[in-house]
Amino acid sequence: MSTLERKIDFVAFITVDNANPNGDPLNGNRPRTDYNDYGEISDVCIKRKIRNRMQDMGYDIFVQSDDRCDDGAKSLRERAKSFEKIKDPDEFARTACEKWLDVRTFGQVFAFKNFGCASVGVRGPLSVHQAVSVDPVEIDSMQITKSVSGERKESGERGSDTMGMKHFVKFGLYELKGSINVQMAEKTGFSEEDAEVVKKCLQTLFVNDSSSARPDGSMEVVRLYWWKHDCKEGQYSSAKVHKSVRAVKKPEVVIPESVDDYIFQEEKLEGLEPEIINGL
Numbered sequence: 001m002s003t004l005e006r007k008i009d010f011v012a013f014i015t016v017d018n019a020n021p022n023g024d025p026l027n028g029n030r031p032r033t034d035y036n037d038y039g040e041i042s043d044v045c046i047k048r049k050i051r052n053r054m055q056d057m058g059y060d061i062f063v064q065s066d067d068r069c070d071d072g073a074k075s076l077r078e079r080a081k082s083f084e085k086i087k088d089p090d091e092f093a094r095t096a097c098e099k100w101l102d103v104r105t106f107g108q109v110f111a112f113k114n115f116g117c118a119s120v121g122v123r124g125p126l127s128v129h130q131a132v133s134v135d136p137v138e139i140d141s142m143q144i145t146k147s148v149s150g151e152r153k154e155s156g157e158r159g160s161d162t163m164g165m166k167h168f169v170k171f172g173l174y175e176l177k178g179s180i181n182v183q184m185a186e187k188t189g190f191s192e193e194d195a196e197v198v199k200k201c202l203q204t205l206f207v208n209d210s211s212s213a214r215p216d217g218s219m220e221v222v223r224l225y226w227w228k229h230d231c232k233e234g235q236y237s238s239a240k241v242h243k244s245v246r247a248v249k250k251p252e253v254v255i256p257e258s259v260d261d262y263i264f265q266e267e268k269l270e271g272l273e274p275e276i277i278n279g280l
Contacts, residue, residue, distance in 0.1 A: 223279065
């Protein structure tokens with residue numbers, strides 16, 4: 001595989017239509033918002049979805065969710081057990097990066113008792129911001145009833161129905177930003193081919209991700225901007241590149257209801273043209 005030699009920046013625009021993109025467990029699982037009602041999707045949530053897509057594509061992943069475990073390991077320690085006799089931290093990090101795509105992409109801390117290396121930290125080249133909605137979002141709540149009783153009463157009668165709440169964003173356009181650092185890529189062995197995998201993951205971020213909170217088709221990456229600089233450090237700062245694109249409501253729109261209510265504006269950066277990928 002060829003070593004990554006040029007810095008990469010990206011911006012993805014994501015639509016949410018009657019779905020809960022990332023529930024807050026400390027707030028009744030309502031969609032995350034800030035104090036100004038702008039919607040948020042945590043970077044941890046985004047990384048989980050990228051890892052899932054990598055796994056769908058057949059790559060070995062170290063941090064797997066329990067419902068997607070494909071190697072029978074019941075913990076991260078058990079998954080890393082074959083590394084427990086390695087005493088050299090550099091060898092440990094190098095071997096882990098070679099084996100697991102998410103380790104050489106995001107980095108990982110290996111701190112397990114009775115391993116040859118007490119603690120090994122790997123810094124990954126891919127940094128992902130939390131996604132934030134372009135405009136404030138409106139959250140609807142719906143009371144729901146579980147009509148199938150989980151238990152029977154001693155008399156044999158059917159138990160009472162269970163009541164609950166379901167929360168969702170009516171519509172929102174979210175902006176996700178990120179970068180791939182060449183210096184960190186050289187240390188983990190992250191390659192040009194790996195960068196293409198990340199790009200494909202971002203394009204298909206919500207494939208095989210449906211749930212009752214996110215029905216199929218309710219979330220979509222509608223546009224991806226992918227900049228590849230001509231040097232390791234980058235021709236421009238990531239902040240400047242990320243700010244060069246934005247989505248703006250059309251003048252006649254008061255409350256946006258679809259991506260068609262927005263105009264995508266792009267500022268030209270001399271010598272740096274983005275690859276623009278529209279939704280599948």
